[in-house]
Amino acid sequence: MNDTSSRPLRLGTRRSKLAMAQSGQVAEAVRQLTGRPVELVEITTYGDVSRESLAQIGGTGVFVSALRDALLAGEIDFAVHSLKDLPTTQPDDLALAAVPPREDPRDVLIARDGLTFQELPKGARIGTGSPRRMAQLNAWARDLGLEIETVPIRGNIDTRIGFVTDGELDAVVLAAAGLARIGRSAEVTQFLETDAVLPAPGQGALAIECAMTNAPLAATLAELDDPYTRAAVTAERSLLAALEAGCSAPVGALADLSPSSRLRSSRGYPNADEQIVTEMRLRGVVGTTDGKTLVQLSTTGPVPSSREEAVAMGRELAAAMLDKGAAGLMGERAL
Numbered sequence: 001m002n003d004t005s006s007r008p009l010r011l012g013t014r015r016s017k018l019a020m021a022q023s024g025q026v027a028e029a030v031r032q033l034t035g036r037p038v039e040l041v042e043i044t045t046y047g048d049v050s051r052e053s054l055a056q057i058g059g060t061g062v063f064v065s066a067l068r069d070a071l072l073a074g075e076i077d078f079a080v081h082s083l084k085d086l087p088t089t090q091p092d093d094l095a096l097a098a099v100p101p102r103e104d105p106r107d108v109l110i111a112r113d114g115l116t117f118q119e120l121p122k123g124a125r126i127g128t129g130s131p132r133r134m135a136q137l138n139a140w141a142r143d144l145g146l147e148i149e150t151v152p153i154r155g156n157i158d159t160r161i162g163f164v165t166d167g168e169l170d171a172v173v174l175a176a177a178g179l180a181r182i183g184r185s186a187e188v189t190q191f192l193e194t195d196a197v198l199p200a201p202g203q204g205a206l207a208i209e210c211a212m213t214n215a216p217l218a219a220t221l222a223e224l225d226d227p228y229t230r231a232a233v234t235a236e237r238s239l240l241a242a243l244e245a246g247c248s249a250p251v252g253a254l255a256d257l258s259p260s261s262r263l264r265s266s267r268g269y270p271n272a273d274e275q276i277v278t279e280m281r282l283r284g285v286v287g288t289t290d291g292k293t294l295v296q297l298s299t300t301g302p303v304p305s306s307r308e309e310a311v312a313m314g315r316e317l318a319a320a321m322l323d324k325g326a327a328g329l330m331g332e333r334a335l
Contacts, residue, residue: 006036007036008036008037008038008039009030009034009036009037009038009039009077009078009217010038010039010041010075010076010077010078011023011026011027011030011038011039011040011041011076011077011078011079011080012041012043012067012070012071012075012076012078012079012080013040013041013042013043013067013079013080014042014043014044014063014067015042015043015044016156017156017157017158017182018156018157018178018181018182019080019082020040020042021181021182022080022082022181022206023040023080024040025181026080026100026206026208026224027040029100029224030078030220030221030224033220033223033224034220041070041075041076043066043067043070043076044066063081063082063085064081064085064086064087067079067081067209068091068094068209071094071209071210071211072093072094072211074211077210077214077217078097078208078209078210078217078221079208079209079210080206080207080208080209081206081207081209082202082205082206082207083099083202083203083205083206083207083233083237084200084201084202084203084205086202086207086237088237088238088240088241089241092212093211093212093213094209094210094211094212095209095210095211095212095218096207096208096209097208097209097210097217097218097221097222097225098207098208098221098222098223098224098225099205099206099207099208099225099226099229099230099233100205100206100208100224100225100226100229101226101229102177102204102205102226102229102232102233103176103177103180103181103204103205104176104177104180104191104204105176105177105194105199105203105204105205105254106175106176106191106192106193106194106197106199106204107133107173107174107175107176107192107197107199107203108173108174108175108176108179108188108189108190108191108192109126109171109172109173109188109189109190109192110161110164110171110172110173110174110187110188110189111164111170111171111189111190112164112167112170112171114189115170115171115189116189116190117137117140117141117144117146117171117190117192117196118144118146120146120148120170120171121170122146122147123147123148123149124146124147124148124149124170124171125148125149125151125168125169125170125171126148126149126150126151126169126170126171126172126173127150127151127152127153127160127163127164127169127171127172127173128150128151128152128153128172128173129152129153129154130173130200131249131250131289132198132200132249132250132251132252132285132287133150133173133197134150134250134289134290134291135250135285135286135287135288135289135290135291135294136196136197136198136252136285136287136291136294137150137173137197137291138150138289138290138291138292139287139291139292139294140196140197140291141291142291142292150289151169153169153172157174157178157179157182157184160172160174161174161184161187171189173192173197175199175200175203175204176188176191176204177203177204194254194256194283197252198252198253198254198283198284198285199252199253199254200251200252200253201233201236201237201239201240201251201252201253202233202236202237205229205233208221208224228257228277228303230310231255231257231280231303231304231310232254232255232256232257232280232310233255234304234307234310234311234314235253235255235280235282235304235310235311235313235314236253236254236255236282236314237314238310238311238312238313238314238315238318239251239253239282239284239314239315239317239318239321240253240314241314241318242314242315242318242319243286243318243321243322243326243327243330249286249330250286250287250288250289250329250330251284251285251286251330252283252284252285252286253282253283253284253285253314254282254283255280255281255282255283255313256280256281256282256283257277257279257280257303258277258279258280258281277303278302278303279300279301279302279303280300280301280302280303280304280313281298281299281300282298282299282300282313282314282317283296283297283298284296284297284298284317284318284321286321286326286329286330287329288329293325293329294329295321295324295325295326295329297317297320297321297324298317299313299316299317299320301313
């Protein structure tokens with residue numbers, strides 16, 4: 001890579017158990033790719049120390065800025081972020097070198113007594129720090145004729161699950177990907193289908209970032225990139241950006257890549273290994289946190305073959321959502 005190729009690569013990560021787990025997985029992949037040792041450098045971000053809700057502190061970039069500062073100062077060689085935490089505008093001096101294959105993007109319910117959402121008792125208290133989740137959970141409950149109360153919470157995965165095990169809450173909603181990465185998927189009582197609750201843009205995906213000046217490292221890290229995941233999250237984040245909303249706004253988005261045609265094996269039967277992904281469906285939702293008003297739309301088109309095509313798909317859906325009144329539903333919209 002250069003004359004420093006014998007020293008360990010320094011990977012910047014937040015200190016949480018989840019961040020350390022996902023950074024450790026990336027570190028191992030980079031070790032295998034480069035043959036170089038990778039050391040984790042733990043960095044505390046503003047979002048980790050603030051006790052305010054994400055909506056109060058703005059959400060956008062609060063888990064990212066300290067890592068980016070360390071990158072630009074040369075204190076670390078690359079950083080791993082949860083992609084949904086990244087501001088939608090990429091700094092000119094930092095490269096989004098890789099977006100590895102995405103984990104399950106869905107939200108999950110962890111409820112007392114193994115209950116599903118539909119089985120929750122009248123007046124059930126459900127914890128989440130996300131206005132996006134509150135909006136969709138309340139709308140879903142209304143559709144089912146359920147009465148629930150969404151309760152704002154913060155904290156790491158252990159803290160949030162603890163609210164349920166201690167009896168303070170009936171349930172909490174978390175991201176499936178985070179639980180999978182720390183080996184706690186068995187505690188999930190229900191995976192929430194995306195027809196009911198759309199995830200945050202980029203949920204389940206990681207972002208590997210390095211300084212633009214380190215072109216050899218950027219090129220190496222790019223080998224970890226998954227083009228389908230990148231196309232999907234680019235469209236989702238383009239939608240978020242075009243709505244001019246931050247990552248704590250009540251916006252959900254998911255781009256599905258569906259195998260819509262298949263090659264035939266020599267015997268004429270479809271072979272699962274030979275599926276061709278040809279279409280991408282992008283869905284978006286914006287809503288008031290009480291769930292009384294939601295704007296939900298979707299669009300389907302060919303899988304984007306470039307960043308520009310993925311961005312255009314997100315912008316087009318955002319424009320349609322704004323035409324339907326989405327702007328009035330976001331408390332954080334820039335004026």
